[in-house]
Amino acid sequence: MGWSTIGYHCADGVATVTLNRPDKLNSFTADMHRDLAGALDQAARDDSVRALLLTGAGRAFCAGQDLSSLDMTHVGDTIEIHYNALVRKLRSLPKPVVCAVNGVAAGAGANVALACDIVLAGRSATFIQAFCKIGLVPDTGGTWFLPRLVGSARAGALALLGESITAEQAAAWGMIWQVCDDALLTEEAGALARQLATQPTKGLGLIKQALNRSLANDLDTQLGVERELQVAASRTEDCREGIAAFLAKRPPVFTGR
Numbered sequence: 001m002g003w004s005t006i007g008y009h010c011a012d013g014v015a016t017v018t019l020n021r022p023d024k025l026n027s028f029t030a031d032m033h034r035d036l037a038g039a040l041d042q043a044a045r046d047d048s049v050r051a052l053l054l055t056g057a058g059r060a061f062c063a064g065q066d067l068s069s070l071d072m073t074h075v076g077d078t079i080e081i082h083y084n085a086l087v088r089k090l091r092s093l094p095k096p097v098v099c100a101v102n103g104v105a106a107g108a109g110a111n112v113a114l115a116c117d118i119v120l121a122g123r124s125a126t127f128i129q130a131f132c133k134i135g136l137v138p139d140t141g142g143t144w145f146l147p148r149l150v151g152s153a154r155a156g157a158l159a160l161l162g163e164s165i166t167a168e169q170a171a172a173w174g175m176i177w178q179v180c181d182d183a184l185l186t187e188e189a190g191a192l193a194r195q196l197a198t199q200p201t202k203g204l205g206l207i208k209q210a211l212n213r214s215l216a217n218d219l220d221t222q223l224g225v226e227r228e229l230q231v232a233a234s235r236t237e238d239c240r241e242g243i244a245a246f247l248a249k250r251p252p253v254f255t256g257r
């Protein structure tokens with residue numbers, strides 16, 4: 001597929017996407033954005049892919065924008081075409097996205113992780129809203145995700161101070177799902193993604209949609225959303241299989257349809 005900055009590997013229903021510029025801590029260039037977008041599109045199209053695992057090569061997850069290739073004359077375009085598009089792709093992918101944060105996640109790198117559905121981090125990983133240190137504003141959804149995940153007080157301090165927090169702190173604050181020993185991160189994140197890949201994929205995609213929409217809705221509107229999405233879920237083959245298996249007291253076999 002010719003993606004020089006991204007690793008892409010499919011097995012057991014899981015597409016593993018690896019940010020692969022380890023010498024520059026997997027920081028984003030325009031090429032890496034294009035490669036990552038291509039990989040996400042490929043995973044979205046491929047029905048045999050039923051979960052996605054995003055991680056980084058080497059000692060970092062991602063250090064955000066590659067500052068040596070930042071184009072100061074087209075910042076708005078870069079944000080819209082690359083970073084905003086990436087967040088939208090991750091959020092709207094109708095399959096679960098697990099993020100394995102294997103090291104430092106800084107700037108847009110931290111917020112890419114927060115845009116994923118379930119975030120695991122190695123114990124030595126750190127999260128840094130590095131933007132304020134160079135006179136920039138958190139992007140890649142950071143100002144939207146952070147207050148919702150950790151509350152305004154912590155979001156404010158993280159964004160204004162740009163201090164590094166540990167994976168354990170991030171988990172304690174509800175910013176991420178779990179911390180794993182570094183040596184076990186790949187195995188545990190892989191097992192989680194493989195488990196998700198055996199589940200009712202369409203139903204999981206609809207759950208993502210419901211949670212995304214809830215963040216902008218009042219309760220009454222959201223009850224309507226749940227009704228709409230439950231009707232869609234109830235019409236899937238996997239829903240029929242789940243109920244039949246329960247009633248027959250046997251394990252379900254979900255196909256993702």
Ligand code: T3D
Nearest residue numbers: 023024025027063064065066067068075078106107108130
């Ligand atoms: O238009 C637009 O694109 C705007 C969008 C902006 C989105 C953003 O993400 S802005 C925020 C950009 N990111 C940062 O400000 C973080 C910069 N990096 C760091 O603060 C530190 O590197 C880390 C805290 C992430 C890690 O520190 P440390 O001490 O573990 O590693 P290091 O020695 O600083 O970095 C190792 C190498 O990676 C080094 O290269 P060298 O000297 O070995 O050749 C370093 O320059 C390079 N590197 C790290 N981060 C970046 C980078 N190179 C380019 N861009 C980076 N972001």
